[in-house]
Amino acid sequence: MDNIPRLFIKAGLIYAVIGAILGITMAVDPSLSHPLRFIHIHLNLLGFMTMMVSGVAYHVLPRFSARTLPWPAGMKYQFILQNVGLLGMVGVQGFSGWRGGGTSQVLFIVFAVLAGVSFVIMFYNLYFVLSPEKEVPQPTKITGDMKVGPVIDQFPKALDVFLESGFQALANPTARQTFAKIISIDKACEKHGVPPEEFLEKLNQVIFVEEVPSTSAPDSVSSVGQEIKRGEMCAADTRVGSLIVTYPTTKKVFEAHYGESCFSCPGQVFETVEQTASMHNVDLQMILSEINSKIDVELKSS
Structure with a gap:
């Protein structure tokens, strides 16, 4: 608590x-x-x-x-x-x-x-x-007038494109939640000397072209996160319950950020790492990094 x-x-x-x-x-x-x-x-x-x-x-x-x-x-x-x-x-x-x-x-x-x-x-x-969130229609193309922060929030893989293109400040979660929310992609490109046309083409390629939608029928398990197997690394949609069973040492990461009482909640069985990070106001990338560090150590020692 x-x-x-x-x-x-x-x-x-x-x-x-x-x-x-x-x-x-x-x-x-x-x-x-x-x-x-x-x-x-x-x-x-x-x-x-x-x-x-x-x-x-x-x-x-x-x-x-x-x-x-x-x-x-x-x-x-x-x-x-x-x-x-x-x-x-x-x-x-x-x-x-x-x-x-x-x-x-x-x-x-x-x-x-x-x-x-x-x-x-x-x-x-x-x-x-308790109020339902307003549904924001998902864009079919990223344009230069869009704000950097909302694009990253809606398309997490966009962060890698920004970082690879020289927008290193966005590695800081605080930056993504502050100035990135108000600056457009065009302005950000201008500030960092990045050609906006080339950058937008690359960004749209990664987000929309490389993304292959699944044709298999969704099942009840995948809709609430993914199981993790020994040898795999943790992702945002990994279920916490499966994670701590497969890699017991990762429990210490959750206890450090959420408190020990987190594991008395029945929701931890089916909630994903991303959901818990959002509920506890913890940066997702930070906690994923710490979890995967624990996994790496556990795999090397086994």
């Missing part, structure tokens, strides 16, 4: 314990119900329930929807804002109340707004991770 979802769950449990103590206190001394009721309700609702739901949802939904969160960094901001907002509201209420106006009311409103913003972040991330 990633660190932020774990923090949500731990914080939720802490709020649950505090809420339970306050509930017992009010049961023992009913006269305390009035001053503690607001604090008790909000610690349980905004603290325990919302924190717990957020932590579990952030861990589970991206995996079962095979989607990444639209704003992964938003988890951290939600956690901070939700805790500051909640603790601020109960603090103001506990020490001075807020209905009397003045500074207390202003502070209460500020903290309430922070808590509200955290809810907006949670809604944005969880709602859109």
Whole structure:
């Protein structure tokens, strides 16, 4: 489990314990119900329930929807804002109340707004991770006005063509996710002194001409990834379950990037390396390189 979802769950449990103590206190001394009721309700609702739901949802939904969160960094901001907002509201209420106006009311409103913003972040991330992706029609030809990044995303084999032609900066995953998303192929060729006509011809040759579509009927296994046999190297569509059975040492790579709890998920049996990398926001080429290094060592030592 990633660190932020774990923090949500731990914080939720802490709020649950505090809420339970306050509930017992009010049961023992009913006269305390009035001053503690607001604090008790909000610690349980905004603290325990919302924190717990957020932590579990952030861990589970991206995996079962095979989607990444639209704003992964938003988890951290939600956690901070939700805790500051909640603790601020109960603090103001506990020490001075807020209905009397003045500074207390202003502070209460500020903290309430922070808590509200955290809810907006949670809604944005969880709602859109469940929304179906818009289908982008696959082009039949690469043209110079297309952006470099989307072309590589849609046609992974295009990356090799770019690198062979001198676009070495694209070997960096960060570069592919930043400036490559906004620069066109024509502009990139101009910057690197590469003839655009020749490059586009080579790119289209590799992507469309050399790609031979399979005429065999698809089966249920190939639709969800490929098995790997001893002696073979790992590819993006290799199933994780098959990989760690064939090459047990590769499990350490997944544990290093995803955590040990990844293997308690039943999805690892049929998910591909590419799918897991996408769900965990890990660069695919990097993890493939590490996996194949493990395979190479294991084969040489056997």
